[in-house]
Amino acid sequence: MNREAKMAELSGGCAHVHVTALHGPIDNHICHCNVCKGVTGQQTTHVAFFNYGDLTVDHPEKLARQPFNKDNPNGPLELCTCADCGAAIMLDDKQKRIRVAVPNVMGYDVAGFPAASYHAFYDASKGYAKPDDGRPVYEGLRPEFVWPKGG
Template identity: 80%
Template sequence: MTTHYEGGCAHVHVTATAEPIDNHVCHCNVCKNVTGQQTTHVAFFNHSDIEVDHPEKIARQPFNADNPDGPLELCTCSECGAPLMLDDKQGRIRVAVPNVMGYDTGAFPDATYHAFYDSSKPYPKPDDGRPVHEGLRPDFTWPAGA
């Protein structure tokens, strides 16, 4: 397989072997809390399209502190604490946040839309020409789980 994207840290290498199935700018409160960023470039991959060379070195914690039993886990390096990926306990997706998870941000395609924009928040609606949605894009279909 061809490597498309590589991220991770010095201890754990994360490799995406396909293109993202979804690629957006996220405006959700969970991403804001986890990254400290107003918006976050997020890429969803089919679960099997992201490989990890040292899964035994991954520490897992809930991605959403307000929903600790939710499907997504934040995976970090157990040695250095670097964020590596989001892993779906249902085996549907794995998620890369290029500018936080050690990827070459210039290698990623631009996000195609804005997700989870909340018009009640005190910041302007994006006007960069990309579609803006209150959730994921309407035609997004979750892959089957493991």
């Protein structure tokens, strides 16, 4: 996917807080991790990582922040929800490397969002079938993924 393509159509949020992507995601996967399952209640979750500055928020003062991973409350990711209505807005990285969108949970047009290119954090020991939709399946993030430098 051409990250430099016009991405203003990639916007999410709620009536009070709007998020807009300036460029496409740097990573776009179907997540199988236990943290995503616990937060979303979904067996798998479409997750897109953006460079920190590429996902903008029009009213950051209206974001309520809580740890993304209840088992690691001091971890780098925070779940940002709207302080007015409680809607999930994005995941924000305290190290300012990435911001994360979950299209079907965070107010994006799912049909217009780029499709996930692979499966991440699949664990055969969890007892469900390995995905067979033609996308690569990894036990973590795709091997060539490099975390951006923090800000």
